[in-house]
Amino acid sequence: MKMNRHQNLRSRFDKAARRQADASVQNLVSLEMNRYQYLKSFTDETAASLTDTYVQLAGVVKESIVDGPGFRLVVFAQGCPHRCLGCHNPETHLRLGGTIWSVADLVDMYQAFDLHRGITLSGGEPFLQAAPLAALAKKIKECSGDVITYTGYTYAHLKRLAEEDEAIRNLLEETDLLIDGPFILKLRSLNLPFRGSSNQTLIAFSKKGECLKQEIEDL
Numbered sequence: 284m285k286m287n288r289h290q291n292l293r294s295r296f297d298k299a300a301r302r303q304a305d306a307s308v309q310n311l312v313s314l315e316m317n318r319y320q321y322l323k324s325f326t327d328e329t330a331a332s333l334t335d336t337y338v339q340l341a342g343v344v345k346e347s348i349v350d351g352p353g354f355r356l357v358v359f360a361q362g363c364p365h366r367c368l369g370c371h372n373p374e375t376h377l378r379l380g381g382t383i384w385s386v387a388d389l390v391d392m393y394q395a396f397d398l399h400r401g402i403t404l405s406g407g408e409p410f411l412q413a414a415p416l417a418a419l420a421k422k423i424k425e426c427s428g429d430v431i432t433y434t435g436y437t438y439a440h441l442k443r444l445a446e447e448d449e450a451i452r453n454l455l456e457e458t459d460l461l462i463d464g465p466f467i468l469k470l471r472s473l474n475l476p477f478r479g480s481s482n483q484t485l486i487a488f489s490k491k492g493e494c495l496k497q498e499i500e501d502l
């Protein structure tokens with residue numbers, strides 16, 4: 284049937300409107316695809332980064348010469364249950380607080396300074412976060428560094444905990460030199476290098492630990 288002029292115009296208008304609608308839908312689909320790809324890559328990256336290990340720290344000091352022999356990377360674990368009277372680091376006591384660090388970033392910081400001799404795990408109480416700190420200590424040893432670990436627990440107590448707790452066992456195994464015991468104000472001593480009170484003892488677990496202990500006792 285032959286269309287009149289009005290019908291002809293109407294048909295052309297409908298076709299143009301359909302083309303425009305199709306283009307809008309295509310645009311929307313394309314926008315949605317882009318958004319999906321962006322979110323997917325973001326989620327994939329986040330998931331990948333979560334395979335790293337994290338530790339909650341009150342602070343980090345690089346190139347320290349006051350936390351053991353040689354230049355050391357020092358990490359202060361956030362959280363301490365001991366609450367020693369006269370503690371020098373009361374800001375580390377609460378388990379909440381501090382900053383989350385990835386083990387990979389800490390290893391990078393260690394490697395960025397050639398003269399680092401080892402790492403000191405201080406606190407706070409490192410054994411509250413034994414699993415990530417054992418992973419960190421292991422990496423530092425792979426870089427030929429030595430590991431000093433402070434703890435407010437006695438070694439005897441840690442050994443009992445380690446019977447039930449694999450992470451504590453691992454951190455003890457990765458430690459070269461343990462400096463154990465709480466700070467006891469009435470036993471405070473200024474003559475014992477790297478210790479606050481005379482009840483704290485140096486316990487070597489390896490050849491490197493023996494060297495560290497000897498160097499500290501010779502100071």
Ligand code: SF4
Nearest residue numbers: 363366367370407435
């Ligand atoms: S163990 Fe160390 S950080 Fe914890 S309260 Fe005692 S002195 Fe302070």
